[in-house]
Amino acid sequence: MFVSEKELNADLCLESGQVFRFQRTRDGWIGVDGSDVIRCKRVRGGWEVSSSPNASAAREFFQLERSAQEICKQIVSLAGELKPFVAKHRGLRVLRQSRADETLLSFVCSVNNNIERITRLVNWLGGLGREIERGLREFPSLKRIEALTEFELRSNGFGYRGRTIPAAAREAAARGADWLDSLRQLPYADAHEQLMQVPGVGPKVADCVCLIGLGHEQAVPVDTHLWNAATEMYFPEWKGKSVTASRYKAVGDMFRDKFGELAGWAHQYLFYDRVLARRRRVTPVFFSQ
DNA sequence: CCCACACCGATT
DNA sequence: ATCGGTGTGG
Numbered sequence: 001m002f003v004s005e006k007e008l009n010a011d012l013c014l015e016s017g018q019v020f021r022f023q024r025t026r027d028g029w030i031g032v033d034g035s036d037v038i039r040c041k042r043v044r045g046g047w048e049v050s051s052s053p054n055a056s057a058a059r060e061f062f063q064l065e066r067s068a069q070e071i072c073k074q075i076v077s078l079a080g081e082l083k084p085f086v087a088k089h090r091g092l093r094v095l096r097q098s099r100a101d102e103t104l105l106s107f108v109c110s111v112n113n114n115i116e117r118i119t120r121l122v123n124w125l126g127g128l129g130r131e132i133e134r135g136l137r138e139f140p141s142l143k144r145i146e147a148l149t150e151f152e153l154r155s156n157g158f159g160y161r162g163r164t165i166p167a168a169a170r171e172a173a174a175r176g177a178d179w180l181d182s183l184r185q186l187p188y189a190d191a192h193e194q195l196m197q198v199p200g201v202g203p204k205v206a207d208c209v210c211l212i213g214l215g216h217e218q219a220v221p222v223d224t225h226l227w228n229a230a231t232e233m234y235f236p237e238w239k240g241k242s243v244t245a246s247r248y249k250a251v252g253d254m255f256r257d258k259f260g261e262l263a264g265w266a267h268q269y270l271f272y273d274r275v276l277a278r279r280r281r282v283t284p285v286f287f288s289q
Numbered sequence: 290c291c292c293a294c295a296c297c298g299a300t301t
Numbered sequence: 302a303t304c305g306g307t308g309t310g311g
Contacts, residue, residue: 112305117299159297164307202307224305243306244291 001059003047007068009091010040010047016272017115018095018212020106020122021139032126032136033061034098061096068093075266078258081233085269092272094265096215100180101172102139103213104198107205108168109161115275117157124156125165145169164200171198180213188216203248217264220252225274226267227251 014022014029022031028041028048036057041048051058059065072086097103109121128144129137146169153162172180183191191214195206203222210219222230222243230251231239238247255263 110305111307112297114299114305154297157298160295161297163296200307204306242292246290 001049001064002043003049003062003064005046005091007091008047008049008062008064008093009089010042010049010062012089012092012272013062013095014040015115016092016268017110017118017275019097020109020115020119021126023135030136032132032138033057035132035138036098037132037136057098060098062093063096071262071265072269075259075262075269078262079266082266082269085273089269089272092268094217094268095212097212099139100183100209100213101142101169103209104172104180104195104201104205105139105145105165105169107208108165108200109158110208111161111164111200111202111205113161121158121161124158142169142173146173161200167199168201183210184214184216188218191216192219203245207252211264217261218256219264220255220267221271222248222251223271225278226271229270229274230254 010029014031019031019033022029022038025039025041028039030037030039032038033051034057036051036054038051038058038061039049040058049058049062049064051061068091072090075086076083105125106118106122109125110118113121125145126137126139128140130140131137146166148166150162150166153165158165176182183194186194188210191210192203192206195201195209196203201209205221207219207221210216211221220226224243227243231241234254235247235251241247252263255267259266
């Protein structure tokens with residue numbers, strides 16, 4: 001299906017640290033969600049998006065039944081100060097991964113880590129899954145990841161996450177095959193609280209899983225980028241201070257009060273703007289001499 | 290409730 | 302040397 005660039009920018013969606021296993025192709029992107037292969041091809045004025053074998057998979061993954069333009073309009077009407085951020089990143093959307101276990105393990109990999117290395121680690125885990133077609137695999141089961149040894153993971157560059165990854169998979173699996181999926185039916189706060197009981201999962205990782213894996217769009221993952229942005233804009237008295245549990249909650253609650261169900265979307269534009277600003281700073285080719 | 294520190298590898 | 306979430310201990 002064709003999607004206008006006003007509604008979708010696949011580059012932003014797939015490079016913004018929401019999912020880690022999509023690869024660039026000559027004319028776009030290819031990757032897996034659940035058991036479906038998703039393709040995005042850049043065309044005049046937008047993107048040609050498709051998925052197989054399930055043709056509706058791409059629509060669900062990118063949440064294409066929702067209008068990003070409408071969502072942005074609502075965000076700006078609730079907080080005019082965000083207008084420059086949504087304008088700058090048109091087509092950035094909150095994704096919805098169908099496998100919450102992939103989201104969980106991906107964000108356990110993300111702890112104390114940068115997008116490049118997270119990508120490498122998550123793709124290493126992905127290499128253990130069933131191959132759908134050449135080079136494209138389902139994410140492995142919790143049981144498969146539970147069986148990995150800390151030594152094996154450490155030897156493959158996971159560092160101390162080599163301990164938390166199998167531990168998190170074991171705990172999630174022990175809670176029952178449909179435990180993670182059942183969190184979709186709970187209120188956001190209850191799902192968040194249960195996720196926090198998994199080893200290696202703190203408030204930030206729990207919010208990433210809520211937002212991208214479970215569809216709880218009140219979730220606001222507060223990482224250092226969002227913390228810096230939010231303290232500058234809304235909590236100047238906390239600027240330069242560290243994130244404590246109560247400050248973490250206060251930032252999220254402020255977004256939820258202001259934006260309700262769109263808190264997670266609002267956070268995404270502010271978050272990605274800081275990620276970009278940082279990437280630019282790290283590539284000074286032009287400016288050095 | 291807040292702070293300080295360890296954890297590991299990437300980057301400077 | 303600094304940076305980054307979680308877990309632990311003061």
